[in-house]
Amino acid sequence: MQQDIPGTTIFDGAEAQKGLALNRMCFSFNNAENRVAFLKDEDAYCRKYSLNDEQRAAVKSHNVLKMIEAGGNVYYLAKLAGIFGLNVQDIGAQQTGMSVEAFKSKLLSAGA
């Protein structure tokens, strides 16, 4: 058995199976009309993609860690985060519990 990597979910078959509906909804956000439809009626849009209760709650909370727990893959979740106006620094800050400025400083310091 491999050691878990702290703070990291390996997106394997079990995760992919769990997250299929959520990731499928995020995949639909490649289309601008779908992004508008989601914003217009989030509940109806999530129902259309058959999200389970955990996935629906995670989306509603805008909490990326919860979306990952519900099987979301970050490449797909990034499309949803974009609808909420969050870029990858914003979601990095949110997941690590830092301010966006502190998260950006952390990235800069990795180069020092």
Next chain:
Amino acid sequence: MAVIVGGIATTHVPAIGKAIAEKKHNDPYWKPFFKGFDYVHYWLARTKPDVAVVFYNDHGLNFFLDKLPTFAVGAAMEYRSEDEGWGIPVSRPIPGDPALSWHLINTLVADEFDVTMCQDMLIDHAVTIPMALIWPGPTSSAKSWPVKIVPIEINTVQHPLPTLARCLKLGRSIGRAIETYEQNLRVVMVGTGGLSHQLDGTRAGFINKEFDKLCLEKIVTEPEALTRYSIHDWVEQSGSQGVEFLNWMAMRGALTGRVSELNRNYHIPISNTAAATVVYDNQKESERKAA
């Protein structure tokens, strides 16, 4: 006969697409990254490739998790991009070289790489951003692309991922296929993505400069040494998305001659990523002796 003139690899972070559109090349944040392309442009003006074979990973534009190939080879006349949902400009279509694509596919399958063959394949930012960085003319003007492309997609999203050794071998098979192609084509290998970065989880923002430096050394002199790392090791050392280095391994495998590093630019950070741009020379033994 076709010749492999060398290899280029670069990071493909979506934010670069926005920076190009907003002409931020000289902005203090971006300049250290964009200046890495001065040498790329100089080298291309001298080597003049006709075709680029581009190893990349799709991020949910052409492929979804419902049917996900491990390796997919484009065989289209033209490659279009589309809205990816995160607001980066959509690239102009890039011409393909279907005859070369089918030659590569035939060779790969004969070599027991059972690839997915794609006559329609949307290319995402992992192709379009490197293309815009490497050949900026067609992005900023109505100029036509100076190269055709053959995109080769590697799964870096859904585990299990192919191993580093497998990707190196895939590249080698492509390198041999090009050397037996009877057209007088000059071919450049392009690998995109990386280096260390992680977008997801409480480890988001993970960057590993020391490991990146090791990779940048070993990939030139001894790529086999990197195959001792499992994918799990790679995620640990390089971050969840650091596995995009598989595209670099395939590019390196396709350089079948004597390989040397001509240029390297490494800069932290671009967005959440340790950014790197490299140019490798590929010299055939016979040419070296003649010179």
